[in-house]
Amino acid sequence: MTIARILEPEVMDDPAEAIAYDGMDFSEVNQDFANLVAKTYPHEKATVLDLGTGTAQIPILLVQHCPKWQIIAVDLAESMLAVGQKNVDAAGFSAQIELVLADSKQLDYGDQSFDVIMSNSLIHHLPDPLPCFQEIRRLLKPGGVVVLRDLFRPESTSIIDNIIAGAKTGELDPHQLKLFRDSLHAAFTVAEIQAIAAAAGFENPNIYQSSERHWTLINL
Numbered sequence: 001m002t003i004a005r006i007l008e009p010e011v012m013d014d015p016a017e018a019i020a021y022d023g024m025d026f027s028e029v030n031q032d033f034a035n036l037v038a039k040t041y042p043h044e045k046a047t048v049l050d051l052g053t054g055t056a057q058i059p060i061l062l063v064q065h066c067p068k069w070q071i072i073a074v075d076l077a078e079s080m081l082a083v084g085q086k087n088v089d090a091a092g093f094s095a096q097i098e099l100v101l102a103d104s105k106q107l108d109y110g111d112q113s114f115d116v117i118m119s120n121s122l123i124h125h126l127p128d129p130l131p132c133f134q135e136i137r138r139l140l141k142p143g144g145v146v147v148l149r150d151l152f153r154p155e156s157t158s159i160i161d162n163i164i165a166g167a168k169t170g171e172l173d174p175h176q177l178k179l180f181r182d183s184l185h186a187a188f189t190v191a192e193i194q195a196i197a198a199a200a201g202f203e204n205p206n207i208y209q210s211s212e213r214h215w216t217l218i219n220l
Contacts, residue, residue, distance in 0.1 A: 002155050006185040010125050015079045017179075026057065029214070033120050033149050034061035040218055041145045044068050046115040049139060051104040051132065052076075052122025056084030056097060063096045069116075072109075074102040105131040112141045123150040124187040133200035146202075146219040151187035152209055160184045163213065190215050 046069045050059050053073035063069060075081050081099045088097045102108070104122060117136050123129050136146055154160050164181055172180060188196075190209050197205050202219050210216040 002153065002189055003157060003185070005153060005188070006182075007127055008125065008182045008186040010127065011076045015082075017079070030057050030120070031061055033118075033147075034058055034065065036149075036216070036218075037062060037116065037118050037147045038065050040147050040220070041116045043115070046070070047113065047141075048072070048116040048118065049107075049109075049114040050074065051117065051119035051136075052125065053084060053099065054080050054121070056081075056087050056099060058118070058120055059097045060087060060091045060093060063091075063093045067096070069096065071097045072100055072114075073097060074100045074104060074107065076101070076103055105135060107135055107139065109139055111138055113139050115141055115144045116147070117144070118147045120149045121151065121183075123148065123193070124153075124183055129188075129196050130199055133196055133202070137201055146205070146217065148217040149210065149214055151183050151213055152211075152215045153184060153187040153189050154212075184213075188215070193217060 044066075046066065048059075048062070048069055048071040050056075050071055050073040053059060053075050054077075056073055059071045059073045062071065073084070075084070078101060081101060084099050088094055088099065104119070105126070117140055123132070126132055140146060154163070160181060163184065164177055167177065167180070190207055193215055194207050197207060197217065197219075205217050205219040207215065207217045
């Protein structure tokens with residue numbers, strides 16, 4: 001039996017939390033996700049929506065690979081976006097990446113506005129992701145793609161303990177380890193994501209466990 005989900009705060013809007021999050025080394029998984037998005041929509045130009053962008057690390061990686069993509073990256077945490085704007089400016093991509101304070105469950109964009117809708121590590125923050133999934137369907141252009149990835153909730157606390165213990169020495173400080181543990185407890189299983197996607201009206205999405213830590217959804 002899978003352990004019960006334990007919610008964590010939907011919005012991480014403390015400046016210290018934002019700095020701690022930005023300092024966590026997600027470079028490998030972020031690059032892998034950015035590569036997947038670019039591969040899934042192999043076009044020179046695209047209008048992209050990034051949900052729960054955090055400190056905008058993934059949009060920056062994407063624009064490095066796809067310099068003609070225009071990305072609107074939204075988050076509900078002003079502190080995250082403040083750090084993200086510094087990252088975007090330092091990378092020199094302020095013309096390609098627009099950061100917006102907005103709720104991914106209720107966005108002020110017209111129907112069928114985006115070629116690509118992506119999100120990495122937002123869904124586990126949401127008490128009920130269904131409204132977010134419904135917004136994704138509303139906002140996606142015909143022929144567009146959705147690429148979502150998030151943490152996968154393990155079947156037991158002992159597995160979570162092993163994942164935490166397996167973090168690289170010096171990779172995460174005690175506070176960052178607590179954030180990671182809380183996120184694993186708040187995450188969804190593949191079966192739960194399949195049910196949410198079906199309720200939102202997604203047609204034949206490919207949803208799978210992509211690592212011991214993550215699930216991935218691709219909807220073409």
